Amino acid sequence: MGPFWRVLIDFFFPPHCPLCGKILGENSIDRPCPSCLAQIKFFFHPCCPRCGLGFHTTWGEDHLCSACLTEHWDFSKARSLGPYEGLMAEVISRFKFRGASRLAKPLGTLLAEYKDSEFPFSEFDLILPVPLHPQRLRERGFNQSLLLARRISRVHSILLDFTALQRIRHTQPQTELSGPERKKNIRGAFEVEKSAIISGKRILLIDDVFTTGATVQECSKVLLKAGAKQVDVLTLARVL
Ligand SMILES: [Zn+2]
Ligand SMILES: [Zn+2]
Structure with missing residues:
Protein backbone atom coordinates (compact mmCIF):
# COMPACT_ATOMS: atom_id res chain seq x y z
CA MET A 1 0.00 0.00 0.00
CA GLY A 2 1.35 3.46 -0.92
CA PRO A 3 2.01 6.13 1.72
CA PHE A 4 -0.90 8.27 0.45
CA TRP A 5 -3.45 5.52 1.11
CA ARG A 6 -1.81 4.71 4.46
CA VAL A 7 -2.22 8.34 5.59
CA LEU A 8 -5.83 8.41 4.37
CA ILE A 9 -6.72 5.13 6.09
CA ASP A 10 -5.01 6.21 9.32
CA PHE A 11 -7.02 9.46 9.20
CA PHE A 12 -10.41 7.74 8.94
CA PHE A 13 -9.48 4.59 10.89
CA PRO A 14 -6.71 5.62 13.30
CA PRO A 15 -4.84 2.67 14.82
CA HIS A 16 -6.07 1.70 18.26
CA CYS A 17 -4.32 -0.03 21.11
CA PRO A 18 -5.55 -3.63 20.72
CA LEU A 19 -5.78 -4.03 24.49
CA CYS A 20 -7.46 -0.83 25.76
CA GLY A 21 -8.75 0.75 22.54
CA LYS A 22 -6.90 4.07 22.97
CA ILE A 23 -6.00 5.84 19.70
CA LEU A 24 -2.31 5.48 18.89
CA GLY A 25 0.23 7.37 16.83
CA GLU A 26 1.55 6.12 13.50
CA ASN A 27 3.69 2.95 13.15
CA SER A 28 2.06 1.45 16.20
CA ILE A 29 -0.36 -0.95 14.56
CA ASP A 30 -0.77 -4.25 16.38
CA ARG A 31 1.22 -3.18 19.40
CA PRO A 32 -0.16 -2.45 22.86
CA CYS A 33 0.06 1.23 23.87
CA PRO A 34 2.84 2.26 26.32
CA SER A 35 0.45 2.47 29.28
CA CYS A 36 -0.85 -1.11 28.65
CA LEU A 37 2.72 -2.37 28.21
CA ALA A 38 3.68 -0.73 31.51
CA GLN A 39 0.88 -2.67 33.25
CA ILE A 40 2.11 -6.05 32.00
CA LYS A 41 4.64 -7.74 34.27
CA PHE A 42 7.54 -9.50 32.55
CA PHE A 43 10.00 -12.03 33.97
CA PHE A 44 13.65 -11.01 34.09
CA HIS A 45 16.82 -12.71 35.27
CA PRO A 46 17.40 -14.27 37.71
CA CYS A 47 15.01 -17.01 36.67
CA CYS A 48 14.91 -20.80 36.67
CA PRO A 49 16.98 -21.82 33.60
CA ARG A 50 14.78 -24.87 33.07
CA CYS A 51 11.17 -23.70 33.41
CA GLY A 52 11.73 -19.93 33.18
CA LEU A 53 10.04 -19.06 36.47
CA GLY A 54 11.03 -15.52 37.49
CA PHE A 55 12.21 -14.98 41.05
CA HIS A 56 11.18 -12.10 43.26
CA THR A 57 14.70 -10.72 43.65
CA THR A 58 16.35 -8.69 40.91
CA TRP A 59 19.90 -9.73 41.85
CA GLY A 60 21.79 -13.03 41.84
CA GLU A 61 22.33 -15.80 39.33
CA ASP A 62 19.82 -18.06 37.59
CA HIS A 63 19.18 -21.23 39.58
CA LEU A 64 16.76 -24.15 39.47
CA CYS A 65 13.42 -23.50 41.16
CA SER A 66 12.11 -25.93 43.78
CA ALA A 67 9.76 -27.63 41.27
CA CYS A 68 12.56 -28.28 38.75
CA LEU A 69 14.74 -29.87 41.46
CA THR A 70 12.24 -32.73 41.73
CA GLU A 71 10.12 -32.64 38.56
CA HIS A 72 11.11 -34.57 35.42
CA TRP A 73 10.67 -32.49 32.27
CA ASP A 74 11.13 -33.77 28.74
CA PHE A 75 11.37 -30.26 27.27
CA SER A 76 14.81 -28.65 27.42
CA LYS A 77 13.66 -25.16 28.42
CA ALA A 78 10.36 -23.42 28.98
CA ARG A 79 9.85 -19.66 29.03
CA SER A 80 6.87 -17.40 29.67
CA LEU A 81 6.73 -13.64 29.12
CA GLY A 82 5.56 -13.07 32.67
CA PRO A 83 3.15 -14.08 35.43
CA TYR A 84 -0.50 -14.88 34.70
CA GLU A 85 -2.03 -11.95 36.53
CA GLY A 86 -3.47 -8.46 36.06
CA LEU A 87 -3.88 -7.15 32.53
CA MET A 88 -2.15 -10.17 30.94
CA ALA A 89 -4.59 -12.62 32.58
CA GLU A 90 -7.55 -10.46 31.57
CA VAL A 91 -6.39 -10.16 27.95
CA ILE A 92 -5.70 -13.91 27.64
CA SER A 93 -9.15 -14.70 28.97
CA ARG A 94 -10.71 -12.26 26.47
CA PHE A 95 -8.61 -13.85 23.71
CA LYS A 96 -9.63 -17.43 24.55
CA PHE A 97 -13.07 -17.38 26.05
CA ARG A 98 -14.72 -14.36 24.49
CA GLY A 99 -13.62 -15.17 20.98
CA ALA A 100 -11.41 -12.11 20.60
CA SER A 101 -9.18 -13.73 17.98
CA ARG A 102 -8.13 -10.23 16.84
CA LEU A 103 -5.93 -10.23 19.96
CA ALA A 104 -3.83 -12.99 18.36
CA LYS A 105 -1.72 -10.51 16.41
CA PRO A 106 -0.66 -8.22 19.29
CA LEU A 107 -0.19 -11.15 21.69
CA GLY A 108 1.69 -13.15 19.04
CA THR A 109 3.87 -10.10 18.35
CA LEU A 110 4.71 -9.83 22.06
CA LEU A 111 5.77 -13.50 22.02
CA ALA A 112 7.77 -13.06 18.81
CA GLU A 113 9.61 -10.13 20.39
CA TYR A 114 10.65 -12.22 23.42
CA LYS A 115 14.38 -11.70 23.91
CA ASP A 116 16.59 -14.02 25.94
CA SER A 117 20.12 -14.99 24.90
CA GLU A 118 19.49 -18.45 26.37
CA PHE A 119 16.40 -18.85 24.21
CA PRO A 120 17.22 -17.71 20.66
CA PHE A 121 14.56 -18.28 17.99
CA SER A 122 17.37 -19.19 15.54
CA GLU A 123 17.70 -22.45 17.48
CA PHE A 124 14.43 -23.84 16.13
CA ASP A 125 13.58 -25.73 12.93
CA LEU A 126 9.86 -26.04 13.50
CA ILE A 127 7.05 -24.40 15.48
CA LEU A 128 4.13 -26.44 16.79
CA PRO A 129 1.11 -25.16 18.73
CA VAL A 130 -0.37 -27.32 21.51
CA PRO A 131 -3.31 -28.84 19.62
CA LEU A 132 -6.95 -28.65 20.67
CA HIS A 133 -9.26 -31.62 20.46
CA PRO A 134 -11.58 -31.26 17.40
CA GLN A 135 -14.59 -30.99 19.73
CA ARG A 136 -13.03 -28.07 21.69
CA LEU A 137 -11.97 -26.49 18.40
CA ARG A 138 -15.59 -26.56 17.19
CA GLU A 139 -16.78 -24.94 20.43
CA ARG A 140 -14.15 -22.18 20.43
CA GLY A 141 -13.84 -21.71 16.69
CA PHE A 142 -10.06 -21.29 16.74
CA ASN A 143 -6.97 -22.70 18.40
CA GLN A 144 -5.46 -19.78 20.34
CA SER A 145 -2.02 -21.45 20.40
CA LEU A 146 -2.04 -21.90 16.63
CA LEU A 147 -2.80 -18.19 16.09
CA LEU A 148 0.12 -17.24 18.39
CA ALA A 149 2.42 -19.78 16.71
CA ARG A 150 1.52 -18.47 13.25
CA ARG A 151 2.63 -14.96 14.22
CA ILE A 152 6.01 -16.19 15.53
CA SER A 153 6.45 -18.32 12.44
CA ARG A 154 5.92 -15.25 10.20
CA VAL A 155 8.14 -12.90 12.18
CA HIS A 156 11.07 -15.35 12.49
CA SER A 157 10.54 -17.32 9.23
CA ILE A 158 10.39 -20.65 11.03
CA LEU A 159 8.29 -23.45 9.55
CA LEU A 160 4.94 -23.98 11.28
CA ASP A 161 3.12 -27.29 11.46
CA ILE A 197 7.64 -34.00 9.94
CA ILE A 198 9.13 -33.83 13.42
CA SER A 199 11.95 -36.39 13.16
CA GLY A 200 15.33 -34.84 14.02
CA LYS A 201 13.78 -31.37 14.46
CA ARG A 202 14.44 -28.79 17.17
CA ILE A 203 10.88 -27.86 18.03
CA LEU A 204 9.41 -24.72 19.59
CA LEU A 205 6.12 -25.65 21.25
CA ILE A 206 3.66 -22.79 21.78
CA ASP A 207 0.87 -22.56 24.33
CA ASP A 208 -0.97 -19.62 25.88
CA VAL A 209 -0.52 -20.39 29.59
CA PHE A 210 1.93 -22.57 31.56
CA THR A 211 0.08 -23.69 34.68
CA THR A 212 1.65 -26.84 36.15
CA GLY A 213 3.45 -27.70 32.91
CA ALA A 214 1.52 -31.00 32.62
CA THR A 215 0.22 -30.25 29.10
CA VAL A 216 3.51 -29.13 27.55
CA GLN A 217 5.32 -31.97 29.35
CA GLU A 218 2.95 -34.53 27.84
CA CYS A 219 3.40 -33.01 24.34
CA SER A 220 7.19 -32.94 24.76
CA LYS A 221 7.29 -36.58 25.85
CA VAL A 222 5.29 -37.69 22.82
CA LEU A 223 7.34 -35.54 20.42
CA LEU A 224 10.70 -36.83 21.68
CA LYS A 225 9.44 -40.40 21.55
CA ALA A 226 8.47 -39.83 17.91
CA GLY A 227 12.01 -38.68 17.06
CA ALA A 228 12.16 -34.92 17.74
CA LYS A 229 15.70 -33.83 18.58
CA GLN A 230 14.73 -31.22 21.15
CA VAL A 231 11.59 -29.50 22.42
CA ASP A 232 11.45 -26.04 24.00
CA VAL A 233 8.33 -24.28 25.19
CA LEU A 234 7.19 -20.65 24.98
CA THR A 235 3.97 -19.37 26.56
CA LEU A 236 2.45 -15.95 27.15
CA ALA A 237 2.05 -16.33 30.88
CA ARG A 238 2.87 -18.52 33.82
CA VAL A 239 0.52 -19.27 36.71
CA LEU A 240 2.37 -18.63 39.97
ZN1 LIG B 1 -3.58 0.25 25.66
ZN1 LIG C 1 11.99 -24.30 37.30
Whole structure:
Protein backbone atom coordinates (compact mmCIF):
# COMPACT_ATOMS: atom_id res chain seq x y z
CA MET A 1 0.00 0.00 0.00
CA GLY A 2 1.35 3.46 -0.92
CA PRO A 3 2.01 6.13 1.72
CA PHE A 4 -0.90 8.27 0.45
CA TRP A 5 -3.45 5.52 1.11
CA ARG A 6 -1.81 4.71 4.46
CA VAL A 7 -2.22 8.34 5.59
CA LEU A 8 -5.83 8.41 4.37
CA ILE A 9 -6.72 5.13 6.09
CA ASP A 10 -5.01 6.21 9.32
CA PHE A 11 -7.02 9.46 9.20
CA PHE A 12 -10.41 7.74 8.94
CA PHE A 13 -9.48 4.59 10.89
CA PRO A 14 -6.71 5.62 13.30
CA PRO A 15 -4.84 2.67 14.82
CA HIS A 16 -6.07 1.70 18.26
CA CYS A 17 -4.32 -0.03 21.11
CA PRO A 18 -5.55 -3.63 20.72
CA LEU A 19 -5.78 -4.03 24.49
CA CYS A 20 -7.46 -0.83 25.76
CA GLY A 21 -8.75 0.75 22.54
CA LYS A 22 -6.90 4.07 22.97
CA ILE A 23 -6.00 5.84 19.70
CA LEU A 24 -2.31 5.48 18.89
CA GLY A 25 0.23 7.37 16.83
CA GLU A 26 1.55 6.12 13.50
CA ASN A 27 3.69 2.95 13.15
CA SER A 28 2.06 1.45 16.20
CA ILE A 29 -0.36 -0.95 14.56
CA ASP A 30 -0.77 -4.25 16.38
CA ARG A 31 1.22 -3.18 19.40
CA PRO A 32 -0.16 -2.45 22.86
CA CYS A 33 0.06 1.23 23.87
CA PRO A 34 2.84 2.26 26.32
CA SER A 35 0.45 2.47 29.28
CA CYS A 36 -0.85 -1.11 28.65
CA LEU A 37 2.72 -2.37 28.21
CA ALA A 38 3.68 -0.73 31.51
CA GLN A 39 0.88 -2.67 33.25
CA ILE A 40 2.11 -6.05 32.00
CA LYS A 41 4.64 -7.74 34.27
CA PHE A 42 7.54 -9.50 32.55
CA PHE A 43 10.00 -12.03 33.97
CA PHE A 44 13.65 -11.01 34.09
CA HIS A 45 16.82 -12.71 35.27
CA PRO A 46 17.40 -14.27 37.71
CA CYS A 47 15.01 -17.01 36.67
CA CYS A 48 14.91 -20.80 36.67
CA PRO A 49 16.98 -21.82 33.60
CA ARG A 50 14.78 -24.87 33.07
CA CYS A 51 11.17 -23.70 33.41
CA GLY A 52 11.73 -19.93 33.18
CA LEU A 53 10.04 -19.06 36.47
CA GLY A 54 11.03 -15.52 37.49
CA PHE A 55 12.21 -14.98 41.05
CA HIS A 56 11.18 -12.10 43.26
CA THR A 57 14.70 -10.72 43.65
CA THR A 58 16.35 -8.69 40.91
CA TRP A 59 19.90 -9.73 41.85
CA GLY A 60 21.79 -13.03 41.84
CA GLU A 61 22.33 -15.80 39.33
CA ASP A 62 19.82 -18.06 37.59
CA HIS A 63 19.18 -21.23 39.58
CA LEU A 64 16.76 -24.15 39.47
CA CYS A 65 13.42 -23.50 41.16
CA SER A 66 12.11 -25.93 43.78
CA ALA A 67 9.76 -27.63 41.27
CA CYS A 68 12.56 -28.28 38.75
CA LEU A 69 14.74 -29.87 41.46
CA THR A 70 12.24 -32.73 41.73
CA GLU A 71 10.12 -32.64 38.56
CA HIS A 72 11.11 -34.57 35.42
CA TRP A 73 10.67 -32.49 32.27
CA ASP A 74 11.13 -33.77 28.74
CA PHE A 75 11.37 -30.26 27.27
CA SER A 76 14.81 -28.65 27.42
CA LYS A 77 13.66 -25.16 28.42
CA ALA A 78 10.36 -23.42 28.98
CA ARG A 79 9.85 -19.66 29.03
CA SER A 80 6.87 -17.40 29.67
CA LEU A 81 6.73 -13.64 29.12
CA GLY A 82 5.56 -13.07 32.67
CA PRO A 83 3.15 -14.08 35.43
CA TYR A 84 -0.50 -14.88 34.70
CA GLU A 85 -2.03 -11.95 36.53
CA GLY A 86 -3.47 -8.46 36.06
CA LEU A 87 -3.88 -7.15 32.53
CA MET A 88 -2.15 -10.17 30.94
CA ALA A 89 -4.59 -12.62 32.58
CA GLU A 90 -7.55 -10.46 31.57
CA VAL A 91 -6.39 -10.16 27.95
CA ILE A 92 -5.70 -13.91 27.64
CA SER A 93 -9.15 -14.70 28.97
CA ARG A 94 -10.71 -12.26 26.47
CA PHE A 95 -8.61 -13.85 23.71
CA LYS A 96 -9.63 -17.43 24.55
CA PHE A 97 -13.07 -17.38 26.05
CA ARG A 98 -14.72 -14.36 24.49
CA GLY A 99 -13.62 -15.17 20.98
CA ALA A 100 -11.41 -12.11 20.60
CA SER A 101 -9.18 -13.73 17.98
CA ARG A 102 -8.13 -10.23 16.84
CA LEU A 103 -5.93 -10.23 19.96
CA ALA A 104 -3.83 -12.99 18.36
CA LYS A 105 -1.72 -10.51 16.41
CA PRO A 106 -0.66 -8.22 19.29
CA LEU A 107 -0.19 -11.15 21.69
CA GLY A 108 1.69 -13.15 19.04
CA THR A 109 3.87 -10.10 18.35
CA LEU A 110 4.71 -9.83 22.06
CA LEU A 111 5.77 -13.50 22.02
CA ALA A 112 7.77 -13.06 18.81
CA GLU A 113 9.61 -10.13 20.39
CA TYR A 114 10.65 -12.22 23.42
CA LYS A 115 14.38 -11.70 23.91
CA ASP A 116 16.59 -14.02 25.94
CA SER A 117 20.12 -14.99 24.90
CA GLU A 118 19.49 -18.45 26.37
CA PHE A 119 16.40 -18.85 24.21
CA PRO A 120 17.22 -17.71 20.66
CA PHE A 121 14.56 -18.28 17.99
CA SER A 122 17.37 -19.19 15.54
CA GLU A 123 17.70 -22.45 17.48
CA PHE A 124 14.43 -23.84 16.13
CA ASP A 125 13.58 -25.73 12.93
CA LEU A 126 9.86 -26.04 13.50
CA ILE A 127 7.05 -24.40 15.48
CA LEU A 128 4.13 -26.44 16.79
CA PRO A 129 1.11 -25.16 18.73
CA VAL A 130 -0.37 -27.32 21.51
CA PRO A 131 -3.31 -28.84 19.62
CA LEU A 132 -6.95 -28.65 20.67
CA HIS A 133 -9.26 -31.62 20.46
CA PRO A 134 -11.58 -31.26 17.40
CA GLN A 135 -14.59 -30.99 19.73
CA ARG A 136 -13.03 -28.07 21.69
CA LEU A 137 -11.97 -26.49 18.40
CA ARG A 138 -15.59 -26.56 17.19
CA GLU A 139 -16.78 -24.94 20.43
CA ARG A 140 -14.15 -22.18 20.43
CA GLY A 141 -13.84 -21.71 16.69
CA PHE A 142 -10.06 -21.29 16.74
CA ASN A 143 -6.97 -22.70 18.40
CA GLN A 144 -5.46 -19.78 20.34
CA SER A 145 -2.02 -21.45 20.40
CA LEU A 146 -2.04 -21.90 16.63
CA LEU A 147 -2.80 -18.19 16.09
CA LEU A 148 0.12 -17.24 18.39
CA ALA A 149 2.42 -19.78 16.71
CA ARG A 150 1.52 -18.47 13.25
CA ARG A 151 2.63 -14.96 14.22
CA ILE A 152 6.01 -16.19 15.53
CA SER A 153 6.45 -18.32 12.44
CA ARG A 154 5.92 -15.25 10.20
CA VAL A 155 8.14 -12.90 12.18
CA HIS A 156 11.07 -15.35 12.49
CA SER A 157 10.54 -17.32 9.23
CA ILE A 158 10.39 -20.65 11.03
CA LEU A 159 8.29 -23.45 9.55
CA LEU A 160 4.94 -23.98 11.28
CA ASP A 161 3.12 -27.29 11.46
CA PHE A 162 -0.24 -28.09 13.05
CA THR A 163 -0.84 -31.53 11.62
CA ALA A 164 1.92 -33.74 13.04
CA LEU A 165 0.86 -33.50 16.69
CA GLN A 166 -2.80 -34.28 17.36
CA ARG A 167 -5.00 -34.32 20.41
CA ILE A 168 -6.67 -37.71 20.31
CA ARG A 169 -8.54 -37.61 23.60
CA HIS A 170 -11.09 -35.01 24.73
CA THR A 171 -10.07 -34.15 28.29
CA GLN A 172 -11.73 -32.27 31.11
CA PRO A 173 -10.47 -28.63 31.15
CA GLN A 174 -7.21 -28.55 33.13
CA THR A 175 -8.38 -25.41 34.96
CA GLU A 176 -10.91 -27.52 36.89
CA LEU A 177 -8.25 -29.85 38.29
CA SER A 178 -5.47 -29.92 40.90
CA GLY A 179 -1.79 -30.55 40.04
CA PRO A 180 -1.68 -34.38 40.28
CA GLU A 181 -5.12 -34.67 38.63
CA ARG A 182 -3.88 -32.58 35.71
CA LYS A 183 -1.05 -35.01 34.99
CA LYS A 184 -3.44 -37.95 35.03
CA ASN A 185 -6.07 -36.13 32.97
CA ILE A 186 -3.66 -35.25 30.16
CA ARG A 187 -1.85 -38.61 29.96
CA GLY A 188 -2.29 -40.20 26.54
CA ALA A 189 -4.11 -37.14 25.19
CA PHE A 190 -1.63 -36.48 22.35
CA GLU A 191 -0.27 -38.50 19.49
CA VAL A 192 2.20 -37.83 16.70
CA GLU A 193 0.50 -38.72 13.45
CA LYS A 194 3.23 -37.73 11.03
CA SER A 195 6.58 -38.49 12.63
CA ALA A 196 8.47 -37.70 9.40
CA ILE A 197 7.64 -34.00 9.94
CA ILE A 198 9.13 -33.83 13.42
CA SER A 199 11.95 -36.39 13.16
CA GLY A 200 15.33 -34.84 14.02
CA LYS A 201 13.78 -31.37 14.46
CA ARG A 202 14.44 -28.79 17.17
CA ILE A 203 10.88 -27.86 18.03
CA LEU A 204 9.41 -24.72 19.59
CA LEU A 205 6.12 -25.65 21.25
CA ILE A 206 3.66 -22.79 21.78
CA ASP A 207 0.87 -22.56 24.33
CA ASP A 208 -0.97 -19.62 25.88
CA VAL A 209 -0.52 -20.39 29.59
CA PHE A 210 1.93 -22.57 31.56
CA THR A 211 0.08 -23.69 34.68
CA THR A 212 1.65 -26.84 36.15
CA GLY A 213 3.45 -27.70 32.91
CA ALA A 214 1.52 -31.00 32.62
CA THR A 215 0.22 -30.25 29.10
CA VAL A 216 3.51 -29.13 27.55
CA GLN A 217 5.32 -31.97 29.35
CA GLU A 218 2.95 -34.53 27.84
CA CYS A 219 3.40 -33.01 24.34
CA SER A 220 7.19 -32.94 24.76
CA LYS A 221 7.29 -36.58 25.85
CA VAL A 222 5.29 -37.69 22.82
CA LEU A 223 7.34 -35.54 20.42
CA LEU A 224 10.70 -36.83 21.68
CA LYS A 225 9.44 -40.40 21.55
CA ALA A 226 8.47 -39.83 17.91
CA GLY A 227 12.01 -38.68 17.06
CA ALA A 228 12.16 -34.92 17.74
CA LYS A 229 15.70 -33.83 18.58
CA GLN A 230 14.73 -31.22 21.15
CA VAL A 231 11.59 -29.50 22.42
CA ASP A 232 11.45 -26.04 24.00
CA VAL A 233 8.33 -24.28 25.19
CA LEU A 234 7.19 -20.65 24.98
CA THR A 235 3.97 -19.37 26.56
CA LEU A 236 2.45 -15.95 27.15
CA ALA A 237 2.05 -16.33 30.88
CA ARG A 238 2.87 -18.52 33.82
CA VAL A 239 0.52 -19.27 36.71
CA LEU A 240 2.37 -18.63 39.97
ZN1 LIG B 1 -3.58 0.25 25.66
ZN1 LIG C 1 11.99 -24.30 37.30
